[in-house]
Amino acid sequence: MNYIDKFKYIYENYYIASIEEEYLVDNVLIASGTNFFNDIFSNETYTIDKKGNTFHNKEVVNYLNTKNKDNHINFRHALNTNKKVILQCGLHLLYDFPTPLQTTKEFFFDKLFSSYERVVEKMRKKELVLFIYQGWEAENLEDNLKARTQYSTEKYRDYYDMFESILKEYNLPKSSMVFLSSNLYGNDIKTKYNFNVIYDNSLELATFLRLLPENIDMSLIDIDYSFDEYLENVKTNNSIVCRLNRTKHPQRDLMLYYLHRLELQDKSIIDHKFFNEDNILRDGDFFDKTIVYCNENKKLSHLKKYFDVRHTEKKYWETTYLERDKKILSKIQSDLPYVASPYEKKEHTIHSNLPIPYDVYKKSIFSWVSTSLPDKEDMMFLNQSTFNPILFYHPVLWYGYRNTTKYFKDYGFKSYDWLFESENIIDTSDCKYERFVYNIYEIDRISNMSRDELYNKIKDNKDTLIHNRNLLIDCLSIERIMTKFYEMINETEI
Numbered sequence: 001m002n003y004i005d006k007f008k009y010i011y012e013n014y015y016i017a018s019i020e021e022e023y024l025v026d027n028v029l030i031a032s033g034t035n036f037f038n039d040i041f042s043n044e045t046y047t048i049d050k051k052g053n054t055f056h057n058k059e060v061v062n063y064l065n066t067k068n069k070d071n072h073i074n075f076r077h078a079l080n081t082n083k084k085v086i087l088q089c090g091l092h093l094l095y096d097f098p099t100p101l102q103t104t105k106e107f108f109f110d111k112l113f114s115s116y117e118r119v120v121e122k123m124r125k126k127e128l129v130l131f132i133y134q135g136w137e138a139e140n141l142e143d144n145l146k147a148r149t150q151y152s153t154e155k156y157r158d159y160y161d162m163f164e165s166i167l168k169e170y171n172l173p174k175s176s177m178v179f180l181s182s183n184l185y186g187n188d189i190k191t192k193y194n195f196n197v198i199y200d201n202s203l204e205l206a207t208f209l210r211l212l213p214e215n216i217d218m219s220l221i222d223i224d225y226s227f228d229e230y231l232e233n234v235k236t237n238n239s240i241v242c243r244l245n246r247t248k249h250p251q252r253d254l255m256l257y258y259l260h261r262l263e264l265q266d267k268s269i270i271d272h273k274f275f276n277e278d279n280i281l282r283d284g285d286f287f288d289k290t291i292v293y294c295n296e297n298k299k300l301s302h303l304k305k306y307f308d309v310r311h312t313e314k315k316y317w318e319t320t321y322l323e324r325d326k327k328i329l330s331k332i333q334s335d336l337p338y339v340a341s342p343y344e345k346k347e348h349t350i351h352s353n354l355p356i357p358y359d360v361y362k363k364s365i366f367s368w369v370s371t372s373l374p375d376k377e378d379m380m381f382l383n384q385s386t387f388n389p390i391l392f393y394h395p396v397l398w399y400g401y402r403n404t405t406k407y408f409k410d411y412g413f414k415s416y417d418w419l420f421e422s423e424n425i426i427d428t429s430d431c432k433y434e435r436f437v438y439n440i441y442e443i444d445r446i447s448n449m450s451r452d453e454l455y456n457k458i459k460d461n462k463d464t465l466i467h468n469r470n471l472l473i474d475c476l477s478i479e480r481i482m483t484k485f486y487e488m489i490n491e492t493e494i
Contacts, residue, residue, distance in 0.1 A: 135202025
């Protein structure tokens with residue numbers, strides 16, 4: 001069967017339902033409903049703008065356009081039908097409990113199965129698939145929690161151990177549960193568990209699902225935006241770097257600080273709400289190690305002045321850097337929140353959970369993307385911030401996980417090493433501090449490049465930027481996820 005046939009099979013043979021209540025423990029959310037399959041099976045999902053432009057597989061879009069039925073129904077009603085059901089839930093991992101795995105099982109899975117006996121009954125008959133979504137971050141669900149002192153009383157080794165035990169305890173077929181994870185390392189790990197997990201770019205789809213305020217036109221995605229328009233904007237844009245984030249993280253504070261240290265704040269489009277100056281002034285390990293890299297590499301030597309800070313608190317406050325830093329930090333605090341798009345100021349939705357409108361990408365040239373937890377060696381995550389700028393031909397410079405570029409290319413995208421000469425070092429270095437120094441090096445180097453040179457480099461690599469954009473519009477993660485899902489739910493039990 002080809003992809004479209006597998007897509008049709010799932011659509012035509014399953015109702016789609018979501019759990020309808022929130023499962024909590026001590027007011028901490030464990031699980032709630034999700035709309036992943038609702039979006040996959042809605043023709044409206046694939047319509048980008050009012051002109052009828054679409055993304056993903058044309059055959060899938062045309063098929064959905066011919067269907068008038070909505071296969072999403074009420075959870076309780078779905079349990080009382082003879083039709084197969086995909087029951088969706090979003091799982092939130094617990095780490096602030098002494099037994100996070102036992103707690104998750106007791107307060108979600110056991111509670112769900114005891115409250116709705118038909119769920120277990122239909123799962124045993126292969127009439128219901130519990131689809132568990134955890135695509136927001138690249139969690140390592142094989143992380144051995146039991147080995148940690150704070151979880152010493154935990155019954156299960158890791159999340160997959162818990163999932164497998166649930167299948168055995170409730171006498172459920174393997175095909176009755178499918179987990180979706182964004183941790184791309186999972187595809188390369190030979191797991192010992194007999195449990196269905198799909199590892200893929202879960203948030204690639206989210207680039208096109210833009211829940212903007214009603215008075216902001218969806219055409220801001222502007223699928224008709226041409227490479228020639230981008231080139232013209234490269235000529236005239238005042239801002240070079242696009243540096244966006246909605247959530248707080250020490251590395252994002254560091255980058256904001258260094259944009260000011262490099263005096264590039266006025267050449268950047270910045271979105272930043274929370275700022276903790278201690279992430280700059282108190283991170284002695286950061287200054288210790290970054291200066292080592294500047295000393296060891298001649299190419300970085302000119303950056304030494306930016307990292308040559310005495311890192312111990314007492315000595316630091318005695319240095320002549322004090323007044324300079326006080327001015328920068330005071331300026332940052334007074335300018336908060338940094339708002340990238342005028343739409344947010346205009347509509348009073350500053351730093352809500354809504355997406356940042358896409359006008360920012362037309363006003364800048366390349367994007368600096370920060371992923372969470374760059375020091376984690378067991379996680380690999382291509383987040384939504386990776387995909388958004390590609391729609392507008394932006395080259396992307398990452399500060400994130402080791403091997404980010406490698407996995408980006410593994411999914412068919414082409415790298416940006418023609419612009420970022422340190423891309424390979426950034427991607428392969430074991431040290432997050434070294435990766436950060438080279439990020440600063442690239443931002444400084446490109447921001448000081450003549451506009452003609454930058455324009456010509458981008459023009460000469462037109463094919464790469466168009467290829468990446470077209471591949472994103474194809475959104476092949478949907479095809480991979482749906483194909484694997486089909487195979488898992490139809491797998492012959494051993």
